[in-house]
Amino acid sequence: MLLHVSDEKMFFKSGKRIARLADTGKLITEEKTISFEDPADLLQVLTTARLAIMRVVLERPRSITEVAECLGRDRSAVKRDVALLAEAGLVVVEDKPLPGHGRKKEVRSAAGTLRLEAVLA
Secondary structure (H helix, E strand, C coil), X not given: CEEEECCHHHHHHHHHHHHHHHHCCCCCCCCCEEEECCHXXXXXXXXXXXXXXXXXXXXXXXXXXXXXXXXCCCHHHHHHXXXXXXXXXXXXXXXXXXXXXXXXXXXXXXXXXXXXXXXXX
């Protein structure tokens, strides 16, 4: 997954590149890109605490409780951060049954890798 700061022009440039690949019958690799127009918006979503959550769930999917324990943070604060990351499309939260009884919210990264890119001009 690529997170980057770009404008509308860069968005359409990327779309044209993909369309050219499709027109020539070339393989289009799957990629997920999330763009932010303003670097401040990117930094608002990816705080140091949320980046730590991303690192933990990139290792393997975990419950919100497990993430909180790994990071030594309050579960409710982690839950809020996970909800924001899910809204941004960076993580996926699934409701899964627990062995025996109950359910848990499992958090996993929306992609196998995360690349941050920002070009300030």
